[in-house]
Amino acid sequence: MNTSSQLLSHIAAGDTRSLARAITVVENELEGYREILYALKPGRNIPVIGFTGPPGAGKSTLINALIHLYSKAGKKIGIIAIDPTSPFNYGSLLGDRLRMSEHFNNQDIFIRSLATRGSLGGLSQKTIEITDVMKSFPFDVILIETVGVGQSEVEIAGLADTTVVVLVPESGDEIQAMKSGIMEIADIFAVNKSDRPGADVLANNLEKTIRSGSRKEWITPVIKVSATTGTGIEELAEALERHRQSGLTNERKMQLLTEKIYTLIQKRRMNDINKADLLQSIKKAFIASEFNIYKFADSYSAV
Amino acid sequence: MNTSSQLLSHIAAGDTRSLARAITVVENELEGYREILYALKPGRNIPVIGFTGPPGAGKSTLINALIHLYSKAGKKIGIIAIDPTSPFNYGSLLGDRLRMSEHFNNQDIFIRSLATRGSLGGLSQKTIEITDVMKSFPFDVILIETVGVGQSEVEIAGLADTTVVVLVPESGDEIQAMKSGIMEIADIFAVNKSDRPGADVLANNLEKTIRSGSRKEWITPVIKVSATTGTGIEELAEALERHRQSGLTNERKMQLLTEKIYTLIQKRRMNDINKADLLQSIKKAFIASEFNIYKFADSYSAV
Numbered sequence: 001m002n003t004s005s006q007l008l009s010h011i012a013a014g015d016t017r018s019l020a021r022a023i024t025v026v027e028n029e030l031e032g033y034r035e036i037l038y039a040l041k042p043g044r045n046i047p048v049i050g051f052t053g054p055p056g057a058g059k060s061t062l063i064n065a066l067i068h069l070y071s072k073a074g075k076k077i078g079i080i081a082i083d084p085t086s087p088f089n090y091g092s093l094l095g096d097r098l099r100m101s102e103h104f105n106n107q108d109i110f111i112r113s114l115a116t117r118g119s120l121g122g123l124s125q126k127t128i129e130i131t132d133v134m135k136s137f138p139f140d141v142i143l144i145e146t147v148g149v150g151q152s153e154v155e156i157a158g159l160a161d162t163t164v165v166v167l168v169p170e171s172g173d174e175i176q177a178m179k180s181g182i183m184e185i186a187d188i189f190a191v192n193k194s195d196r197p198g199a200d201v202l203a204n205n206l207e208k209t210i211r212s213g214s215r216k217e218w219i220t221p222v223i224k225v226s227a228t229t230g231t232g233i234e235e236l237a238e239a240l241e242r243h244r245q246s247g248l249t250n251e252r253k254m255q256l257l258t259e260k261i262y263t264l265i266q267k268r269r270m271n272d273i274n275k276a277d278l279l280q281s282i283k284k285a286f287i288a289s290e291f292n293i294y295k296f297a298d299s300y301s302a303v
Numbered sequence: 304m305n306t307s308s309q310l311l312s313h314i315a316a317g318d319t320r321s322l323a324r325a326i327t328v329v330e331n332e333l334e335g336y337r338e339i340l341y342a343l344k345p346g347r348n349i350p351v352i353g354f355t356g357p358p359g360a361g362k363s364t365l366i367n368a369l370i371h372l373y374s375k376a377g378k379k380i381g382i383i384a385i386d387p388t389s390p391f392n393y394g395s396l397l398g399d400r401l402r403m404s405e406h407f408n409n410q411d412i413f414i415r416s417l418a419t420r421g422s423l424g425g426l427s428q429k430t431i432e433i434t435d436v437m438k439s440f441p442f443d444v445i446l447i448e449t450v451g452v453g454q455s456e457v458e459i460a461g462l463a464d465t466t467v468v469v470l471v472p473e474s475g476d477e478i479q480a481m482k483s484g485i486m487e488i489a490d491i492f493a494v495n496k497s498d499r500p501g502a503d504v505l506a507n508n509l510e511k512t513i514r515s516g517s518r519k520e521w522i523t524p525v526i527k528v529s530a531t532t533g534t535g536i537e538e539l540a541e542a543l544e545r546h547r548q549s550g551l552t553n554e555r556k557m558q559l560l561t562e563k564i565y566t567l568i569q570k571r572r573m574n575d576i577n578k579a580d581l582l583q584s585i586k587k588a589f590i591a592s593e594f595n596i597y598k599f600a601d602s603y604s605a606v
Contacts (some may be wrong), residue, residue, distance in 0.1 A: 034597070037597040038595060038598055040595065041593075042594075054357060056357075056473070099493075130597075138344070139478065170359070170473060183462070185330060193445070201312050227325055240477070244393070254582060254585060254586055254589070258581050260596060261585060261596055261599060261603070262578060262581060263574065263603040264596065264597065264604075265576065265603055266569065266572075266573055268604040269569075270568070270569055270572065270574065273565065273568065275561055275565060278565060279557060279558065282564060283557055284560055286560075290344075291345070293435075293560070293564055294340040295341055296564060297567035297571060300568055301571040301572050
């Protein structure tokens with residue numbers, strides 16, 4: 001039995017220190033990271049729930065409320081925070097991340113925050129890998145928080161079994177405009193800060209759009225919540241459980257897998273390109289007259 | 304003289320139909336698109352101004368106000384709308400895109416909206432190329448609107464000479480948290496809807512953070528605007544002109560060029576991968592036992 005298999009069997013046995021170590025190895029491509037990834041086995045089917053939505057929608061407060069609920073039920077919870085603005089993000093500048101620090105001492109809660117580095121997609125470069133490593137641990141549920149709006153929403157939809165789009169009454173108008181995009185990825189809508197004016201209008205509009213959309217097997221529920229007062233949190237948990245039991249179609253699973261593998265291939269193919277080296281080559285080429293970036297990129301990609 | 308050079312010389316002479324045609328060829332990779340890109344010459348230095356910010360910040364209303372100002376001054380304006388929620392986006396579902404339609408009949412205004420397709424970055428797959436084609440036309444200024452927050456902000460910073468981050472008082476708290484990210488990319492802050500409560504607080508906070516940041520040659524101005532009443536629009540135009548004259552350092556220019564070329568290389572290298580084919584291969588491989596996505600991705604990337 002090699003070291004990677006050993007590490008993975010410790011993780012499977014619930015050893016958080018091994019989990020933290022494996023994540024660090026994978027995140028930083030330390031020695032043995034490929035062996036760890038190759039040794040990953042499709043394990044228990046741990047539900048992965050993604051949360052996305054515009055800034056200010058209160059995603060982390062909502063996740064926090066869910067953590068409390070799951071924690072009381074004795075569940076083991078894994079959290080991946082990708083949103084650079086998230087209070088879960090240990091390295092963030094946020095003052096109120098301290099609010100979340102209560103969880104850091106709870107044995108049943110494992111929080112890992114990932115930096116979004118480089119320019120390869122909105123999610124962290126190693127989100128797919130780290131989520132898979134987390135799935136080797138006997139968690140009951142894995143929650144992923146990402147910054148919303150734009151590309152990362154689509155990416156999280158490929159990563160999570162269930163995607164919760166969190167909205168607030170204030171985002172109503174804009175959301176209206178984005179409907180086509182978020183309708184596709186949302187498995188559940190959470191209308192947060194539902195005590196504020198406009199919450200009912202937003203919820204009704206969403207429901208109207210869902211009903212007018214194409215027939216799907218799963219009808220996206222719209223749940224009004226208030227993360228601060230706790231309103232609707234149990235209802236949200238129930239909807240999450242219902243979506244989990246409804247299951248994904250095989251075709252959809254294959255599509256999500258394709259997106260994931262496409263991203264992996266892209267990273268693999270760009271692995272040999274170091275931006276600092278590229279910068280130096282460009283500087284050299286730039287001095288030559290008639291520098292054309294398209295000719296340059298084409299010749300460089302073949303290297 | 305070949306067709307691409309001819310097309311480009313018509314564009315240089317101010318023929319909008321040739322411009323529209325060249326963009327269509329490049330956007331859809333029609334025959335001759337590579338020749339057009341290879342024939343592009345570094346022409347006049349047309350200022351490219353990027354606008355980013357969270358949804359609801361009023362980016363398109365602000366751009367609309369600037370268009371009116373520039374238009375009155377007799378400037379030729381090119382607009383690229385990438386934000387799928389933008390009223391400039393002709394294909395969008397928005398009702399109020401009609402508000403913008405007045406411009407579609409103005410000879411001095413050329414609007415092109417780009418769809419964000421596929422999963423290769425938050426901007427449209429051909430934004431870099433189309434911006435370069437637009438730069439062959441005798442515009443006085445090119446404005447690019449993108450959906451904000453997340454990856455696309457960084458991308459637009461690599462595309463535009465000047466990046467305006469548009470914020471509203473409502474986004475205050477969240478913006479506070481994201482400061483580290485947006486501080487880096489903002490050349491100018493526009494605090495929109497400045498008649499609303501909280502605008503002064505937001506503007507002061509931004510200014511405080513800018514002053515406490517590392518010394519830069521360019522001190523990012525914070526400008527309070529109200530796109531609907533016209534307040535601050537002239538001041539914004541002046542700041543844009545000042546930033547343009549301050550110029551980018553050569554090192555910064557080279558960094559931006561590197562980001563651009565990195566993206567081009569990535570697209571080139573992934574060009575042979577068709578997602579539908581990939582899906583079929585995955586389905587076939589998935590039937591075999593012990594399917595490991597990392598092994599699969601590694602063997603597929605070598606193909």
